[in-house]
Amino acid sequence: MVPDVGVHIAVFRVAIVIYRGEKIYKTVKTAMKTIQVNSNMNCNSWSQIQENSSIWNKNLLPCPNTLRQVKVARAQYEPDAMCREDGFISFNCWFQQGRQQFNEDSAIACFRSVQSNVHGTSGECCYNRGGYIITRGTGAGSDDRYHSGHTFWKHQFDDVLPLLACCKLETDIEACNKYFQYRPSRRGSDTMGQFGGTWGDPHFLTLDGTSYTFNGHSEYIYLVIPTEQSIKFDSSVSLQLESQIRTVPLEGIRNKVTAIKTFAARMVSMNVSIIVSRRNQVVVRLNNDELLFLLDEDALTEVNTTTLSFEDFSIIKNQTNGQLTLSWSIGVSIQVTPVFVNTTSTVVLNVGTALSGELKGNWTLGLIGGYDGNPANDLRTKNGTLVGSIDSLTSKQIHERTCYYDAAITNDISFGRASWHAAEEQIEQRESLRNPPKLSDDLSLTHSVKTGQQVNILFNATSEFTTIIACKLLHGPSESTLEERTGQYRWKVPEETTIGSSIPVQVSATDETYSLTSTYEVELTVEPRNNAQTKTSSIFLLILVVSLQVLCVQQEITQK
Known part of the structure; x- marks a missing residue:
């Protein structure tokens, strides 16, 4: 369905209305006024004041090559509400429809970068039905001058409205080419991030793929990202991000079973904690204030999630399973999933982590290892000393060890199954990030x-x-x-x-x-x-013709 818009437009209005059952719980309205002149004039006026894109689009996150990759790259990209794979709004992906006359692909899903560069710029990546990135035409994603999540109105006026004026409402090919000149299409790259995490009676999978079990009872550094690359933890060095977990014994079980009950993280002056209370309630606090995930007009909501956004940080709650996803603009996303243990009637936490590929190379410390591509050096003490040796396990062995171990030690088959699924999800996410050629x-x-x-x-x-x-x-x-x-x-x-x-x-x-x-x-x-070659050829032919004419005249004179 194409929105009913004409060449002469006075107001552009975008409204997203997504229903959950019969209840409308998400409405985002934007209004943009445009000069009441034809779209070609609008496009020309816009293009005349544009800077070269190379001035502002440096250091943008590259697009994953495939839809499979971008769907799990939650530390780097988030779905575009206007173009979702499962979207059912009437004009879903309308802005990313390719032009059939030019054999262009149309997008079935687009994703926007979570981060922006120093110029406030962001990128959008779009994918076709085959699951491959689109790099040409109106179906492709582009480098946007302004991040839609940080400067919404600037993005509408400087990125969206020009697309309408130059391409969607204009049939002139040159006008649309002019738009792509200043908002270039995005190409794919293989610089993806990685996954790690912990689950059950704590089993760990590091960012480099090392698997181990650690049944400690205390508070531990889960993930730290210092401001300087290092293999040891130095409390005197400032940190970009610091996170900890607290493990406690599960009551009612004779074996020494521990599990995660608290996760906490700090970035600059923003502290967030997720705690399982004595009443088995999962409580989320931001700077000591409890966060309530209510379905109201102040929270950005989708089919079964509620999103709360803050400066350089957002948190999403899945209303179905209670899963919480915390994302920081530096390229870190941590997913906390509550799991119920039947034999002890208690809730514990599984913690999964996704990191941007830009953090690879001695930028991480903690229980999920140093993200440098070498699984043999993941287990270290605070001072950087290597601990123990590494066992190489297949994905099947990781599944079986965690499932059988947790089921046996807790006498709870459902808890063992939950550990199996957690391990399976970790492995599947890592496999999804494998780079194609x-x-x-x-x-x-x-x-x-x-x-x-x-x-x-x-x-x-x-x-x-x-x-x-x-x-x-x-x-x-x-x-x-x-x-x-x-x-x-x-x-x-x-x-x-x-x-x-x-x-x-x-x-x-x-x-x-x-x-x-x-x-x-x-x-x-x-x-x-080449015009020069054409001109030279023409001059040569002219000289040849004149020469022949002169020869003919001379021959006639001689004959006379």
Whole structure:
């Protein structure tokens, strides 16, 4: 369904209304006034005052290559309420519909970066039905001058309204190209983050993949992110983020079973704690004030969640299972899930952590290890000394150890199953972040070609898992070819090709080990042949014609 909007618009109004049963519990209304002139004039006026995007779009989080990756990258990206995979509002993903006449993909889900750079800029990543990132056309995500969550109205006026004026309400191709010039499309990257966590009678999976069990009874440093890279904890060094867990024995069980009852975190002057009370109530406090997750107009709500947003921090509560997701703008997301232990009639907490890939490299300390890609150095004391040796476990062994151990020691099968599911979720999330083959960064999203030219493009793909990668031509001119193993693309541009036309070429690359696939799309723009060459040829022909005429005249004179 296309919203009823005309070329002459006075007010642009976006309203999101999502129903839960028969109750409307979320309404976000925005109103934007525009000058009552045609969209082309609006687009021109906007473009004339724009800075080059390279001034403000540096250091933005790269987009994950696949929908599967971005859905679990909760420390880096959050769903776009206007374009959700399961969205059912009447104009869901309307802004990200591709133009069929240009063979553009339409988005079925988009995600916005949680963080912004120093310029207040954010990025949006959009994905097609195949689950691959869209990098071309109106279906693609873009670099937005303003973060929609931090400066909502600036984003509407400087990013959304120009899209309407230049592309959605305008048929002029050049006007839409002008928009993409100042709000460039986003390409995919393999710089994903990682997961770690703890569950049950505490079992741990570090950010680098080390699995171990630690049945301590006290307060422990769970995750610390210092302002300087280090392998040891120094209390005199300022911290970007500090978090702790408190484990206590479960009453009524003879075996020494401990579980997490409290999680607390601090960033600058903002302290948040999640505590299981004596009455088995999960209490959330922010700076000693209890937070109430009510379904009212002050809380941003979705189908079964309530979101409370603060500066550089947000917390989401799932109203169905009580799960709490805490996200900080530095690229950290911690998920706290309450679990009920039947044999002791008590609630304990499982804690999962997602980190941005930008924090990789001795930026983390605590029970979930140092995030540097080396699982052998994850277990350290406060002063950085390595502790014990590492057992290499398969995902099946991690599942079985945690499930059987917790079920046996608590005599509670449901608790063991909960531990199984927690371990399974951790493993699945880590697997979802596996990177598909990466196409060379040297590849440009656009190429200029000329009629009669032999086009050669090398789609060079590499994988961290294998050297065997199969390439496939998904879309391109019928006369073009692609070598499956080398990624060498060839096409002779026909002489009759229309000057100014844009021809998309889409290639996929699949690795042999995990059958992970990435796609890459290049737009070939047909330009006229070199004017200098054409002019030189014309002059040469003119001289030749004149010379022939002179020779003919001289021959006639001689004959006479």
